[in-house]
Amino acid sequence: MGLVKSFAALSLMAGVAGCQNQQQAAHPPQPPRDQFEAMSDPPIQAQTYLAAGQLAESQGRLPDAIAQYQKALSEKPDYLDPLYRLGIVYTQQKDFTNAIETWNKYVTATGGSPAAYSNLGFCQELAGNPPAAEAAYKAGIAKDPQSEPCHVNYGLMLARHNKPNQALLELQKVLTPAKAHYDLASVYESQHRPQDARAEYRKAIDLDPSLAEAKQKLAALESQ
DSSP: OEEOOOGGGGOOSTTOOOHHHIIIIISOSOOOOOEEOOSSOOOHHHHHHHHHHHHHHHTTOHHHHHHHHHHHHHHOTTOHHHHHHHHHHHHHTTOHHHHHHHHHHHHHHTTSOHHHHHHHHHHHHHTTOHHHHHHHHHHHHHHOTTOHHHHHHHHHHHHHTTOHHHHHHHHTTTSOHHHHHHHHHHHHHHTTOHHHHHHHHHHHHHHOTTOHHHHHHHHHHHTO
């Protein structure tokens, strides 16, 4: 079974850590991960290239990692793991042309997984193309109206573009109201808007007094 991973969980956007992510280890609460039947087991050589790429990536040798992942894909073009890692590495390098091309291939290889569309949308936003990001999120939501990665990433993007009411509506489709306000507060905090962040953390605590993360964040802001 090939595992479709959620790009949002990587938190590549500095400072963005919504409430759903805080519960993984804090963030996210393990968004739904769709599984797909592999067409066939990857060739041994492809698996070897994947392992070599992962080693190079772990050592910070990103050009070498890219080369190994590309070799794995030359053996099996729809091999999900190297496609995913290649998309991540290109995105980390801000090589958005190749990153977006790779995420589009990943969408195709997963049969249009909502989580894959979320990955593509997040990359499009990082590349400075919000309309394309919105289109990707909406495509994922069309496949699965309850897709947490798509709704959350879309909501966070709306918040970052000063559309808080729309952001809350989107977030609350898959999160509790308290967690939606927490996520909005996190965006404000990342934008250096402490007054707005404090207000949203207070709303989150009012809605759910047991939300420890919000209490910790609020206390930290109030101590500054």
